Amino acid sequence: VGGGSAGCVIAARLAELSDASVLLLEAGPMDTARLIHMPVGFFKMTDGPLTWGYKTAPLAHADNREMVFPQGRVLGGGSSINAMVYTRGNAADYDAWANDEGCTGWGYQDVLPYFRKAEDNERFSNDWHGTGGPLGVSDLRSPHPLTKAFVRAAQEAGIAYNPDFNGKNQDGAGIYQVTQRGGRRCSAAVGYLKQALKRPNLELVTGVEVEHLVIEKGRAVGVAYSRLGRQQVARADAEVIVTAGAVGSPRLLLLSGIGPADELSALGITVTHELPGVGKNFHDHIDAYVISELAGPHSYDKHTRPHKMLWAGLEFMLLKSGPVTSNLAEGGAFVTTDPAEPSPDIQHHFLPGAGLEAGVPPVPSGYGCTLNACYLRPKSRGSIRLRSADPTMAPFIDPNYWAEPSDMAASLRGLASAREIMAQPAFKDFIKREHLPGKDVTSRADLEAYARRLGKSDYHPVGSCKMGIDDQAVVDPDCRVRGIERLRVCDSSIMPQVVSSNTNAASIMIGEKAAELIKGNRRAREQAA
Secondary structure (H helix, E strand, O other): OOOHHHHHHHHHHHHOOOOOOOEEEEEEEEOOOOHHOOOOHHHHOOOOEOOOOOOOOOOOOOOOOOOEEOOOOOOOOOOHOOOOOOOOHHHHHHHHHHHOHHHHHHHHHHHHHHHHHHHEEEOOOOOOOOOOOOOOOOOOOOOOHHHHHHHHHHHHHHOOOOOOOOOOOEEEEEEEEEEEEEEEEEEHHHHHHHHOOOOOOEEEEOOOOOHHHHHHHHEEEEEEEEEEEEEEEEEEOOEEEEHHHHHHHHHHHHOOOOOOHHHHHOOOOOOOEEOOOOOOOOOOOOOEEEEEEEEEOOHHHHHOHHHHHHHHHHHHHHHHOOOOOOOOEEEEEEEOOOOOOOOOOOEEEEEEOOOOOOOOOOOOOOOOEEEEEEOOOOOEEEEEOOOOOOOOOOEEEEEEOOOHHHHHHHHHHHHHHHHHHOOOOOOOOOOEEEEEOOOOOOEHHHHHHHHHHHHOOOOOOOOOEEEOOOOOOOOOOOOOOOOOOOOOOOOHOOOOOOOOOOOHHHHHHHHHHHHHHHHHHHHHHHHHH
């Protein structure tokens, strides 16, 4: 259930079993929209028709705002609409899953083979990187001059150059590798499903509204859904695998009566199985950012002009290069702003443009650049809850950003790091002034107020079906839902703690590892029989 990053991986890998039959259900349409495959189209998809159109609940620690909260509603899910940044997180993240959360088999050395198995890297082939896998990982075809200036500025600010954020060390600044192949987006749908759908044992159905799981005598036996006004039930002889993401997966469990009994009963939903952790532990990275006004047409903003747009389109069609191949979040850095942190605590994304993402304002002159800063290990926890028993109603989404004061303190350290980088000599010929927060915003109180007023999601929600062994764990280390047979959740929702980076690569890794667990479980049942 769910054709996002992990769902595409699992469906494709299970279809490799010639005697297995696999059905993949996806709420959105096929990934045929042209903007998906043109990387620069990212800026039009953070709040467009290929998302669920979600907003958060009023955010108690962010001026009570309802923030735009993009979640992909298209084949490929987030991997079809995201900024394609290929980062995996820090090795210590996965070791903490194993050692602190009881997720045996999920330490860094355990999961590294799955990252390498997925990867078809055009530049690296070593202990950390693989080639020949389904997921294209490439260098940007045409990095913007401002992005190169950013990398120099970071070095001038004392941040070492790093050519590979996914190698031996995460620290440093550089240009991101991206999930592209040949200058085009390589989503999980493109990389995994395109070939797998040629197999006769894999069926894909799009445009479905999954209403609930069918549970009989403590066992998942199917999925009830509607399509084109018709109610249908797909029966499962083996397993039901939920891969609907950090919002969709807990939502489906709750609609099926699996979750906190008091919440379900209050909505008139029959409790199938009490599992208090469903929808809890929900968290996300949040960005504070510096936007600079440029001294001239130095950014991608100039390509909003019709003649520039036409030229860029021709360059892409003929040469597969130029502005259309940009993922916009081209450069980045991982920095340690608190000596007490064991690994980099801040991630920067540099965008050679302004107002490129939903909720981020442009500059008055029309030419700007943006440097985001997010705290990588937030302690604040929120929740996903149902508003009603109606499966067509959007859930209550509350990441509860900045509920913990230490998260805000870290965000302000990240903002200071961003300002320091943007003030370096490498930018002196490009930047006219700091537009946001603005040179007069210097006190802690004013900076906090700025962050609360304009901070945005970094699109990395996780944790709402936590993996582990404690009372709040929803799935065990084999991704099996506790207390329900033949039901698994296998996507970003199982992360007990968000990884210290973008999350798409980790979601694909989860798909690879989960597929192997499912295959192993199937073999064990056959041997027992």
